[in-house]
Amino acid sequence: MAALLRRSKNLFKQWNNHVDISLGPCRSMASKVQVGFIGLGNMGKPMAKNLLNNGYPLIATDIFPESCKELQGLGAQILDSPAEVAENVDRIITMLPSSPNVIDVYTGPNGILRKVRKGSLLIDSSTIDPSVSKEMAAAAEKMGAVFMDAPVSGGVGAASSGKLTFMVGGAKEEFAAAKELLSCMGSNVVYCGQVGTGQSAKICNNMLLAIGMIGTAETMNLGIRLGLDPKLLAKILNMSSGRCWSSDTYNPVPGVMEGVPSANNYQGGFGTTLMAKDLGLAQNTASNTKTPIPLGSLAHQIYRMMCARGYASKDFSSVFQFLREEESGQ
Amino acid sequence: MAALLRRSKNLFKQWNNHVDISLGPCRSMASKVQVGFIGLGNMGKPMAKNLLNNGYPLIATDIFPESCKELQGLGAQILDSPAEVAENVDRIITMLPSSPNVIDVYTGPNGILRKVRKGSLLIDSSTIDPSVSKEMAAAAEKMGAVFMDAPVSGGVGAASSGKLTFMVGGAKEEFAAAKELLSCMGSNVVYCGQVGTGQSAKICNNMLLAIGMIGTAETMNLGIRLGLDPKLLAKILNMSSGRCWSSDTYNPVPGVMEGVPSANNYQGGFGTTLMAKDLGLAQNTASNTKTPIPLGSLAHQIYRMMCARGYASKDFSSVFQFLREEESGQ
Amino acid sequence: MAALLRRSKNLFKQWNNHVDISLGPCRSMASKVQVGFIGLGNMGKPMAKNLLNNGYPLIATDIFPESCKELQGLGAQILDSPAEVAENVDRIITMLPSSPNVIDVYTGPNGILRKVRKGSLLIDSSTIDPSVSKEMAAAAEKMGAVFMDAPVSGGVGAASSGKLTFMVGGAKEEFAAAKELLSCMGSNVVYCGQVGTGQSAKICNNMLLAIGMIGTAETMNLGIRLGLDPKLLAKILNMSSGRCWSSDTYNPVPGVMEGVPSANNYQGGFGTTLMAKDLGLAQNTASNTKTPIPLGSLAHQIYRMMCARGYASKDFSSVFQFLREEESGQ
Amino acid sequence: MAALLRRSKNLFKQWNNHVDISLGPCRSMASKVQVGFIGLGNMGKPMAKNLLNNGYPLIATDIFPESCKELQGLGAQILDSPAEVAENVDRIITMLPSSPNVIDVYTGPNGILRKVRKGSLLIDSSTIDPSVSKEMAAAAEKMGAVFMDAPVSGGVGAASSGKLTFMVGGAKEEFAAAKELLSCMGSNVVYCGQVGTGQSAKICNNMLLAIGMIGTAETMNLGIRLGLDPKLLAKILNMSSGRCWSSDTYNPVPGVMEGVPSANNYQGGFGTTLMAKDLGLAQNTASNTKTPIPLGSLAHQIYRMMCARGYASKDFSSVFQFLREEESGQ
Structure with a gap:
């Protein structure tokens, strides 16, 4: 069913592109699918805001409650754990400090993969070891989900102004779907090759x-x-x-x-x-x-x-x- | 008298500039003062040719006789030693492999400074230790001559096409005179400061x-x-x-x-x-x-x-x- | 029961020490407990021989069958996997090329920890990342066994002549038992501190x-x-x-x-x-x-x-x- | 005549060695030849004292007058310049901070070589560039003198207690004469080869x-x-x-x-x-x-x-x- 959802979503996107091309890839007056966002730190928060500003309903979580409040005030729904976020959406973006955090958020006891929907697209924008990205991709695949690594270049300023560069690794056929979301947060979205090459x-x-x-x-x-x-x-x-x-x-x-x-x-x-x-x-x-x-x-x-x-x-x-x-x- | 020569030459240059400005700083149908050139290696030879092509009569020397022949065929006068060159011109360019060669060509028994004319402008385009450039400048000053360092960036190709960059160190009031010559061999002539800063x-x-x-x-x-x-x-x-x-x-x-x-x-x-x-x-x-x-x-x-x-x-x-x-x- | 076995063994050792002290810590005419040995490469093979020479009955395994034959000819019993070795002894020494091999031999599907006896002493002489040693120790502890790291200095020659230096990390109260075995293979056995410090x-x-x-x-x-x-x-x-x-x-x-x-x-x-x-x-x-x-x-x-x-x-x-x-x- | 002096001195030394061997190379009841010492810094001063203590009359100089006073109190004669020292002795030891000081003390306007006696032995214990040692040796040779480099290892303590190690470069036939003096200040005097090898x-x-x-x-x-x-x-x-x-x-x-x-x-x-x-x-x-x-x-x-x-x-x-x-x- 998730695959079906994804397919219909893609058709929808094509229609958007057709009627709304002058507004760029992220603009659409039509309602958009919910996106999960995990990790609302210095970088994650402005990135999440840009998704909200582009009309994406957001379900988010972070280990620091205070980081969540500001997003909640802007209309995001806040849940308690990555697992709960994963239960409710089929596109998730993660933005975390380091490899151990990524491992925990994906494979920990309350991690995404405990409750991930089949067919979900999981995009990790953390900067971590490419071998961890590959492990996460393999673990996601076992659950029927797709993992892509998409670390950024550009700092807090670029995150706020939506001018980040994303370097994306993962299955090429999923790149268009990833790019649709990432384009709301960045001005360059570059496909680099298989999983881990974004990190590389x-x-x-x-x-x-x-x-x-x-x-x-x-x-x-x-x-x-x-x-x-x-x-x-x-x-x-x-x-x-x-x-x-x-x-x-x-x-x-x-x-x-x-x-x-x-x-x-x-x-x-x-x-x-x-x-x-x-x-x-x-x-x-x-x-x-x-x-x-x-x-x-x-x-x-x-x-x-x-x-x-x-x-x-x-x-x-x-x-x-x-x-x-x-x-x-x- | 050398100073007088230099002064008259400068007047002459102004006149050239006046009537001939569209041809750039190196072009002139009028005859030009003789220039000495010492060091006709891979870099020196094409540089010397560019001076010839720009109408400067050349008096040159090199320790390898075969390097001299080609220049002689193009109209340069060949002499036996740096000292003899120095006796006959009041502008000399040197292009040598390393510090010891420069020390020898300037201060050796048949070196420039044995016979240098008062008021001469000596431009060294070798890449050497800036402290050696300073020593040469001090030695030249004792003889009433002016030494400038003017190493190049750009290789043999840039030397042939006259597109070198010269980085020039030395007395600022002599820079214009140096630039006149160097512009025939390079497209950028940058003044860097006191003697040695070109090397630096x-x-x-x-x-x-x-x-x-x-x-x-x-x-x-x-x-x-x-x-x-x-x-x-x-x-x-x-x-x-x-x-x-x-x-x-x-x-x-x-x-x-x-x-x-x-x-x-x-x-x-x-x-x-x-x-x-x-x-x-x-x-x-x-x-x-x-x-x-x-x-x-x-x-x-x-x-x-x-x-x-x-x-x-x-x-x-x-x-x-x-x-x-x-x-x-x- | 394994603890009981270990205790009786220690008594036995004391008795040995008492009657047989002039022969050093490894010599005894009395029969000795069986020891497991996993990894019969350039270093492991001569180390295993020295255990045999010191009277320890050996149960060994290696992924290369030919490495096992020589030991078999000298009286060692050969089994198919680390798990099988672990079923039959309560002291095991491992000597493997790198961290992934150690992880596999201990925690893989046919690994030691699948069948380890409670109270077993597991000594790893491989040179690996100390953090992997710590992980193996934690995994062993869950199964009621004790893991120590004991990498060596000295090459194949020292392994053959029993002159290796062992640097040992792990619970101090187990060091005497480890030293008893290691002394058969080395002339220096140094206690370094908690698990991982041998590697460090x-x-x-x-x-x-x-x-x-x-x-x-x-x-x-x-x-x-x-x-x-x-x-x-x-x-x-x-x-x-x-x-x-x-x-x-x-x-x-x-x-x-x-x-x-x-x-x-x-x-x-x-x-x-x-x-x-x-x-x-x-x-x-x-x-x-x-x-x-x-x-x-x-x-x-x-x-x-x-x-x-x-x-x-x-x-x-x-x-x-x-x-x-x-x-x-x- | 200096050569003659040196020869007679050497005979004298042989005699000393013959009759007085138990006192070691530096001890002699007979009077000793004067030695020049230039450079009375942290290292030079205790070295000079050890020469005095071994019975060598000393003629010394230093650019800092206060450094000279202490030696004067111990019986050394103080002169104004290296040149004056060189006029009065045929063995000189120099101990200076760096290459430029050595160049100045040897070849400067008041330098040793202005007044050096033919046949003098000049020993430089400074740590400098070996190529400078070679230059000094060549300059000394022109004046009929012999230059050796003899830098030390060991700090102020070893200098005070006469336990320095000297690494000596220079003509092998002069090594014995150098060693006689250096042994008063150090416990090891090692011949390294031609001039500059001590520094090396x-x-x-x-x-x-x-x-x-x-x-x-x-x-x-x-x-x-x-x-x-x-x-x-x-x-x-x-x-x-x-x-x-x-x-x-x-x-x-x-x-x-x-x-x-x-x-x-x-x-x-x-x-x-x-x-x-x-x-x-x-x-x-x-x-x-x-x-x-x-x-x-x-x-x-x-x-x-x-x-x-x-x-x-x-x-x-x-x-x-x-x-x-x-x-x-x-």
Whole structure:
């Protein structure tokens, strides 16, 4: 029956697309099917709001009751556990901090898979180990459900404005249905391949990002000590082969750019501890696949040292500050 | 008198600019002052040709007689030593492999400074240690001449097509005169600050380039092992925060891009041994200024290990091949 | 009843110790209780032989039938699965390649815990992730059995001669019983603390060993290039603060010592791929505990690169060869 | 005539050795030749005192007048410059902070070589770049003098008690004469080979020391986090293949050993900034000889980061503290 529901829903979507194409994939005056949402943290809450704003009735849950209240005020129905959510919908999005949480929310005693409807589409936007994504997919398949991994790039700001990028892994024939929902929360929804490849793409990007950021911080610091003006050096790098996102979009040196964490004492942005977590995932997948990642490993260790030295909650571009000589007297 | 010559030359240039502005800074039907050129290697020879093509009479020398013949055939006058060149011109460009060569060509027994004319402008486009550039500038100043460092970015192709980027350090009031010549050989001529800052900018750029390249190679290799399609992964990185010159312009994975060394078995391009040399300069300047460069250091060591393992003459993007699992049977 | 058996056995042991003390802890003319042994590979087979030689009747199994035959010829009883072994004895030793094998042998469908007797003592001498040891201990406890981790240091030679070192984690009150068996196979049996600490001690030792070995290889190579005689340099290091096991006992430079793998083209010894595996475990435990291990991480990556470049089966001291300049012509 | 003096002195020494062998190489009731000593810092002053105590009349100088007074009180003659010292003796020992000081003291306008007597023996105990030692040796040879490098291992304590180790490079036929003096200040005097090899041996030892120390700190920190008792872990490492000088003689973990800097809040010992300097020398020699030193490089960078973060004057074993998690509240 769930499969039937899904089929009718898809027909419905086609009709929507037909009459309402100018409003984009998420807009429709017609009523929409209920969606479950589990994990209402800093990222999950604005994502859930965007689903509500796009007309999707929401059934949500979170271990922190206070996180649920705000969504309830906006019209979401709140239930007590993932299992109860799973009983009531056939599309669920999860957004959780780490692998153990995902394992618990899917396979724990009150987990989704205890009560999942056959034919349900389960989309996990957490950033976790791809091997856990594969395990969850296998467990879901046994229950007749479909699991996809769809981690995001972009922070709280992008989550609020619906401008996230989703990297999606899983059965290709389910991608259209996943994209319909994800498009309400993001501006880019990229299909990456089989289950786990969304996580893999995310992890790869963040590893290269970390390397580029530390490299930029080292380079800018060296150049400044050699007598170069930091703005001029950034300009030269950005017109040359040293150019990277960290040099041209998110420069870690205070005074070089505006509107980035380095212009605000490294407040906001993407915390060093989160980067260290993602690099831990990269290291794990590399160890498991016996892939050498010398710079990625060292980047992991540097962010780990920073966490040990008081930088855990600063933006990851604060590596510039970490490498720089301390002021006298310290 | 040399100063007088220079002054009259400048007036002459203004007149040229006035009547001939549409032809750009290097074009003029009027005759131009002689320029000295020392170092006719892979880079120096096409640079010298571009000066000839722009109407500058050339007096050149090189330790390899065969390198001189081709230039002689194009109309350059060949002399036996840097000192003899210096006796005959008041603008000299040098393009040499490394610091010891520069020290010898400037301060050796047959070096430029033995016979340099007062007021001469000496432009060194070699990539060397900035502290050597400063020493040369001090030695030139004692003889009444002006030394500027102007290393290039861009390889043999850019040298041939006159599209190099010059990063120039030295007295600001001499920059216009230097730019006049350098514009004949490059499309970007950037003033970086006092003597040595051209080298510093070059070294900084290449260090970040090396880090970005190894990082890209590690990331692409990891992603491929995790089941991602290399072209798709490159596309995702390039629209995300992992983006860098090595991922979007010079991707090291065969099959991802055309017209780059990875598409041609890592032939051509920028050799691993040259990158190792530049990273050695970066390491030296960092050691001397007590600047931590953890990723830059490790990048240096990786390129050094590659040189020891047979990659010395391959393009530096062959680090992808170095990190990748060998074929079975090996 | 198993507890009763164990108690009577302990009394028996005391009696043995009393009358037979000059023969050491493993020697006794009295008959001994049967011991189970699972995993008859390069290490497990000589270990099992030493138990036989010390008078312990053995019940053994291995997935490779040919590995079992030799033991059978020496008097061991061979059964088909770990579960069957567990049905018949109340002391079992396991020696397996990696974490997944241990999980399978203990908790798989034909695993030990399917048929384990209450009160059994299960000793795992595999080198695996300490968190897996903890999981196995918890699973064993549920079945009324006791699990201890007891990884070894020392290679095939030490296994054959009964000179292994065992690092043991688990309930302290069971250590004496474990030591009785382990003493037949090793000359050092060290109690490290709660379950998992045996693995932790092993992993820590091997991480420091890898760092010391690569460090020694780099240092010897640098010294040789600087004109020092390798034997003299080793002598100087060994009387100074650079001294380490890799410099004074297992020097990686051919010609410096005899009887080590470097004297035999890096044949035998401890394979690079095994070291890479142990460093992967170190990295995992460090990531999980958020511990920075910058040199340990880089050592891991270097051994990983060596595996990718054809050094997988050479002794881990071949890192000297890996770092050294290749012969001309290559 | 200086050569004659040296020859007669050598005869004299032989006679001493003959009649006075039980007193060791430094003891003699006969009067001894004057020795010059330049550089009366933390190390130089106690070294000079030991020469005085062994009966050598001393002529000394230092740029800091206060450093000279104490020696003057003990009977040394103080002169104004290295040149003046060189005029008056034919054996000189120098003990200076770094390469530029050595260059200045030997080849500067008031340097030794301005006034050096023919046949003089010049022994430099500074730790500097071996290539500078070679330059000094070449410059000395032009003046008819002999230069040897003889850097020390052992700190201020060993300097005071005359227990330093000297690693000596230079002409073998001069080693006996050098050893006669050096034996008054050290318990080990090792001949390493041609000029510069003393420095090379010293640099190699300290690089391996730094690697071993950071490795020990990482390993101990990881083990402690995994639940191992630090003393027990140290004991296990020291009886296993992880053993090194830093684990068994100078353990960096407070509470493991007494009488080492880790037992005294990392006061005293060998400062992080000095280790960073020696690693800079190792890096320079490795870059110059194109030798890969991946762990040595990273060790250099870690000590450099520590200097930037306030550890410059702490003992180099404080890397344990640097890597360890900060206390809460920081």
